[in-house]
Every structure is written in C-alpha cells, then in structure tokens.
Amino acid sequence: MLQETKVVTELAGTEGLRRLEVYEAHGGYGALRKALTGMKPQEVIDEVKRSGLRGKGGAGFPAGLKWSFVPRDHPGPKYLAANADEGEPGTFKDRWIVEENPHLLIEGSIIASYAAGIDHAYVYTRGEFFTARRVLLGAIKEAYARGYLGENILGSGYALEMTVHSGAGSYECGEETALLTSLEGGRGHPKLKPPFPATHGAWGRPTVINNVETLATVPSIINRGADWYRSFGTEKSPGVKMVSISGHVEKPGNYEIPLGTPVRMILDDLGGGVWKGRELKAFAPGGSSTPLLLPGNLDTPYDYESIAEAGSMLGSGGIIVFDETTDMVRVAEILTRFYAWESCGKCTPCREGTRWMLQIYERILNGGGRMEDLDLLLDICEGIDSKSFCPFGDAALGIVRSTIQHFRAEYENYIRKHKVYKRKFMPVRHH
Amino acid sequence: MRVRVELHPALKQWIEERFARYPSERSLVVPALLEAQKYYSYVSPEVEIGLAELLGMPPQEVHSVASFYSMLHQHPVGRHIIQVCHNVSCYLRGAEDVIAHLEEVLGIKVGETTEDGRFTLVTVECLAACGQAPVMMVDEKLVEQVTPERAEAALAEFD
Ligand SMILES: Cc1cc2nc3c(=O)[nH]c(=O)nc-3n(C[C@H](O)[C@H](O)[C@H](O)COP(=O)(O)O)c2cc1C
Numbered sequence: 204m205l206q207e208t209k210v211v212t213e214l215a216g217t218e219g220l221r222r223l224e225v226y227e228a229h230g231g232y233g234a235l236r237k238a239l240t241g242m243k244p245q246e247v248i249d250e251v252k253r254s255g256l257r258g259k260g261g262a263g264f265p266a267g268l269k270w271s272f273v274p275r276d277h278p279g280p281k282y283l284a285a286n287a288d289e290g291e292p293g294t295f296k297d298r299w300i301v302e303e304n305p306h307l308l309i310e311g312s313i314i315a316s317y318a319a320g321i322d323h324a325y326v327y328t329r330g331e332f333f334t335a336r337r338v339l340l341g342a343i344k345e346a347y348a349r350g351y352l353g354e355n356i357l358g359s360g361y362a363l364e365m366t367v368h369s370g371a372g373s374y375e376c377g378e379e380t381a382l383l384t385s386l387e388g389g390r391g392h393p394k395l396k397p398p399f400p401a402t403h404g405a406w407g408r409p410t411v412i413n414n415v416e417t418l419a420t421v422p423s424i425i426n427r428g429a430d431w432y433r434s435f436g437t438e439k440s441p442g443v444k445m446v447s448i449s450g451h452v453e454k455p456g457n458y459e460i461p462l463g464t465p466v467r468m469i470l471d472d473l474g475g476g477v478w479k480g481r482e483l484k485a486f487a488p489g490g491s492s493t494p495l496l497l498p499g500n501l502d503t504p505y506d507y508e509s510i511a512e513a514g515s516m517l518g519s520g521g522i523i524v525f526d527e528t529t530d531m532v533r534v535a536e537i538l539t540r541f542y543a544w545e546s547c548g549k550c551t552p553c554r555e556g557t558r559w560m561l562q563i564y565e566r567i568l569n570g571g572g573r574m575e576d577l578d579l580l581l582d583i584c585e586g587i588d589s590k591s592f593c594p595f596g597d598a599a600l601g602i603v604r605s606t607i608q609h610f611r612a613e614y615e616n617y618i619r620k621h622k623v624y625k626r627k628f629m630p631v632r633h634h
Numbered sequence: 635m636r637v638r639v640e641l642h643p644a645l646k647q648w649i650e651e652r653f654a655r656y657p658s659e660r661s662l663v664v665p666a667l668l669e670a671q672k673y674y675s676y677v678s679p680e681v682e683i684g685l686a687e688l689l690g691m692p693p694q695e696v697h698s699v700a701s702f703y704s705m706l707h708q709h710p711v712g713r714h715i716i717q718v719c720h721n722v723s724c725y726l727r728g729a730e731d732v733i734a735h736l737e738e739v740l741g742i743k744v745g746e747t748t749e750d751g752r753f754t755l756v757t758v759e760c761l762a763a764c765g766q767a768p769v770m771m772v773d774e775k776l777v778e779q780v781t782p783e784r785a786e787a788a789l790a791e792f793d
C-alpha cells in the first residue's frame with residue numbers, strides 16, 4: 204500500500220500552522236537561518252542544483268539552473284515572481300499550500316531570492332484567491348515584524364521586500380511572461396522570448412519566476428540536503444511531487460508522492476480507486492492541457508520521462524479521472540470552450556483556431572455534426588501546433604486530439620444519430 | 635472637454651498606500667480595478683477615468699486592461715455574484731445540476747441578474763478546488779462539495 208512521502212505537505216493539518224509561532228515551533232525558518240547565516244548565495248544555488256529540483260508549475264525546468272541565469276553583478280533591482288495563479292483545470296495544490304502553510308512559501312521565496320540576489324519578491328495570486336491572499340498578507344506581516352523580511356535579514360546584510368499582487372480572472376496570466384505583463388499593469392499578453400525573464404523580466408529587470416510548490420520545496424532541501432531530496436524519485440526526475448486527484452475517484456484530494464510511483468498505486472492507494480466501483484475510461488495525467496492516457500497506461504511510472512514516453516505530460520500534477528460512463532465529447536467541448544474563452548487573443552492561430560474548434564463542438568453536440576468535422580478538428584489542431592505565440596496554443600490541442608484518437612466512436616455516435624447533448628444550461632461568456 | 639472624477643477616498647487611499655511597492659504606478663491597475671468593485675457595482679467609464687488620472691495612464695488603456703479580465707464587470711451587476719465552476723472536474727461531479735437548480739430558484743439564466751438586484755449568476759473556470767468539486771463562490775466565499783440543495787442554502791446569508 205503506497206504511503207505518501209510528505210515534504211511540502213509535512214506539517215499539513217498542524218493546528219494553527221498559519222501562525223508564525225506555530226510554524227517556528229515546528230522548525231520553520233530554520234532553513235532560512237541556515238542559508239543566510241551559513242551559506243553563500245552560490246552555495247544555495249549549487250545545493251538546489253544538486254538536488255535536481257525541477258519546477259512544479261508545468262514545464263519541469265531545473266530550479267537551481269534557472270536562478271543561476273540571473274546576472275549576479277547587474278546593477279539595479281532584480282525581482283522574484285512567485286506564481287500563485289493556479290488556473291490549470293484539475294490542479295489545486297498551490298492554493299492549498301498558501302492557505303495551509305503560508306510561511307513555507309514565504310521562507311522558500313526568501314531563500315530563492317537570496318540565492319539569486321533578488322531585491323523584491325512579488326506573489327502573483329489569481330484574482331479569485333481572496334482567502335489565500337488574506338492568509339498570505341497576514342503571514343507576510345508577521346514575517347516582517349520578525350525580521351525575516353525587510354532590511355538586514357537575520358543580521359546577514361541581505362534585504363528583501365515582499366508584496367502580494369492580485370490578478371483579476373485570466374488563465375493565461377499563469378504563463379510566466381503574461382504574468383509579468385499583467386504585473387506591469389497590462390492585458391495578460393505573453394512576451395517574446397528571448398530575451399528571457401532571467402535577464403529582461405518584470406519592468407525590464409532580471410526576474411525569476413517560480414511556481415508556489417517549487418518554492419515551498421526549497422526549505423526542506425536546505426535543511427536536509429540535496430542527497431536526501433535525491434533519495435526520492437528517479438535519476439532524471441528526482442524528488443517528490445504533489446498530485447491533485449480529481450474527477451471520478453473515491454477520495455479526491457492533494458497527495459505527495461515520490462516521482463516514479465506507478466499511476467495505478469497513486470489512483471488506487473491514495474485516490475481510493477474509481478468511484479462507485481466503476482471502470483476507468485481515461486485519465487489526464489497532469490492537468491487539462493495534457494493528452495489523455497488510458498487504462499493500459501496505469502503501470503506507467505509517474506515521472507516526467509515516463510509520462511512523456513506514454514504520449515502525454517506530467518504538467519502541473521493534476522490527475523483527472525474519467526469513469527466508463529463519461530461523455531468524452533462533452534469533456535472535449537468543455538475544455539475547448541475553456542481554451543477558446545481564455546485565449547489571450549494576441550496571436551491568430553490560437554485565437555481563431557480555438558474559437559473555430561468550439562463552434563464545431565457546439566455543432567456536434569447540437570446534433571448537426573458532420574463526419575468531416577473530425578478531420579477538420581485535426582486540421583485546425585495542425586494549424587495551431589507549434590505556430591502559436593506561447594505554449595497556450597499547444598495546450599489546447601491535447602484534449603481534442605486524444606479524444607478523437609481514442610474515442611472516435613463516441614464522436615461518430617453523435618454525428619450519425621444526430622444525437623443532441625442534453626444541456627441543462629447554456630454557458631455564456633460575460634465580463 | 636476633460637472630465638474629472640473623484641474616486642472614493644478609501645479606494646484612493648488603498649491605491650496610494652501601495653505605490654511605494656512598485657517601480658511604476660500603473661502596475662497597480664489590475665488590483666486597483668478589482669478593489670474598485672468593492673465601491674462601485676462595476677467598472678464604469680467614470681471609474682476608469684478616475685483610476686487613469688491616479689495611475690498616470692490614459693483612460694483608454696485602463697479600459698483596455700479592464701476589458702481583458704473576467705472578474706472585472708463592464709456592466710452593472712447584482713449585489714452578490716454567484717460563480718459556479720463549470721470546468722471539467724466539477725462537471726464530472728454534478729456541476730450541471732447545481733447550475734440548473736440555481737437558474738430555477740433564482741428565475742434567471744447564467745449571465746443574468748435577479749430582478750431585485752440581489753444576485754448575478756455566472757459560471758467560472760476552474761477555481762483550483764477540484765478536490766472538493768463541485769464548487770462555487772458567492773462573492774469572496776468558496777462553497778465546496780455543493781449539491782443543488784446546498785447551493786441554494788448557501789445563498790441565505792447574502793441579502
Ligand atoms: C497557459 C499557461 C498557463 C500557466 N499557468 C501556470 C500557473 O497557473 N502556475 C504556474 O506555476 N505555472 C503556470 N504555467 C507555467 C509557467 O509559465 C512557468 O513555467 C512556471 O511558473 C515556472 O515555475 P517553475 O519553474 O517553478 O515551475 C503556465 C504556463 C502556460 C503556458
């Protein structure tokens with residue numbers, strides 16, 4: 204029976220954990236003290252590099268390496284943007300971390316900032332996160348009062364400011380460069396790379412962008428060392444990962460596992476298996492943007508390389524489970540609507556392509572689909588694939604392609620029988 | 635003719651207190667627009683003009699930003715906003731029934747406001763609470779594991 208390996212979630216459930224004194228009583232801010240009073244910034248980077256810690260926001264980029272790209276002797280301010288925008292459907296770990304253990308995010312952010320020579324850390328929270336923002340603001344205030352933020356932190360001479368920023372409803376603002384545009388006061392449009400944020404980020408200054416879970420992992424690596432972190436996971440995917448399990452399972456929720464754990468164990472031992480004793484039809488392994496996998500993939504180890512080999516992506520760690528009764532065409536429509544509505548509109552393939560696909564889905568679900576629509580959908584995917592300005596475009600394709608590939612008969616059933624989806628409500632876009 | 639608009643003093647203070655946190659004043663435009671909706675039912679042209687002046691940017695640009703974000707309302711809305719998640723994990727666990735029931739008891743369709751101006755009903759993308767699906771938000775309050783009955787009951791405390 205698989206047990207969780209609790210690193211980020213170690214103190215979860217501790218009474219009063221949001222309060223500084225409780226966090227400290229459990230060893231909180233010990234890693235910060237160790238880093239700032241005993242390690243040079245480069246030593247912190249080296250330790251995190253050696254740990255193999257990979258970004259938990261979706262792309263899996265090595266965190267230590269990212270920090271090392273920030274020019275050290277560059278005059279003028281440098282920034283950290285902690286990405287708490289969490290909008291990927293099926294993912295709910297970052298909001299949970301902030302609300303459950305805000306000081307862990309703060310401590311990790313200070314250590315990362317120290318390592319990269321950062322002057323000001325912004326936590327970009329999505330607009331809807333009212334509670335998370337309140338919790339975080341309270342914790343930051345405590346951290347300032349205690350001398351963990353502000354001037355001369357712990358007598359080290361290092362100074363850091365931290366500010367909570369808020370979005371106002373936009374999935375695309377989770378994309379790192381769109382996040383920066385939004386932070387600067389614009390529509391959430393991404394920026395051209397290169398230049399990369401590490402040298403030209405927020406307000407044109409060197410900027411590190413890291414996911415909440417990535418930052419929240421840093422204190423334990425400093426406390427226990429790179430080798431300890433590497434003792435979990437696989438050679439190429441070291442360490443642990445939080446997974447958010449949702450959909451048709453008995454026990455949906457957040458769990459933390461060593462990377463490389465077979466999906467079957469995650470879903471059965473932690474998620475309690477498919478609900479109502481039903482059979483599994485498919486699952487999205489890493490959020491709504493990742494192509495669906497099938498029951499035949501259940502023994503795939505849950506790590507970046509193995510999931511990619513199986514034809515999908517580990518993404519943000521949001522595993523969405525679909526039981527045998529699921530209408531996969533409706534699922535594809537829901538997610539296509541999501542991408543069509545959330546497309547930032549900056550580039551044509553994504554803006555027009557996602558809307559066109561949505562129109563086709565609506566036609567099919569309203570009983571007016573044509574057989575050619577399936578090839579048309581795939582053609583449109585081809586027109587978006589690798590031709591969009593940012594990774595959003597490609598993210599919109601996984602669900603369309605994988606449902607047509609694996610569940611073509613369900614589409615054909617709609618089309619042949621002019622079946623109409625019994626829609627109980629009509630979603631409308633409004634502002 | 636140049637129109638001048640005095641923003642609500644508490645909103646103005648909220649914004650001005652935060653200027654020192656940013657290298658540029660306009661960086662505050664998104665949070666300020668969200669905050670403004672506590673004082674005004676929606677982001678009206680007057681609010682945009684007032685913010686533009688305070689943040690040192692053209693009103694057209696404030697409007698351009700405001701019209702991008704889904705939480706910023708371009709038209710008057712009810713006193714309370716009900717946002718029901720209609721994304722995939724909530725759909726899988728019954729969000730459609732919740733939405734249908736709310737439409738029925740409120741006597742409005744998604745996107746509309748009740749005649750008494752009490753509620754606006756909208757649907758929303760994944761709220762990062764899929765483990766407790768289906769979920770909805772009423773103003774700033776998240777309501778988890780909603781059933782049609784629980785959704786209706788949750789409205790009682792908002793008048
Ligand atoms: C459309 C889109 C949405 C994204 N949303 C998020 C998000 O909500 N949170 C997040 O941490 N990363 C998100 N990302 C990934 C970020 O661009 C970036 O890779 C990440 O924040 C870097 O942090 P990490 O290296 O610690 O993972 C998104 C990417 C794309 C393309």
Ligand code: SF4
Binds near residue numbers: 546596
């Ligand atoms: S792919 Fe293009 S339109 Fe789509 S979100 Fe990215 S920049 Fe915007």
Ligand code: FES
Binds near residue numbers: 292723724725768
């Ligand atoms: S899908 Fe509804 S909260 Fe995530």
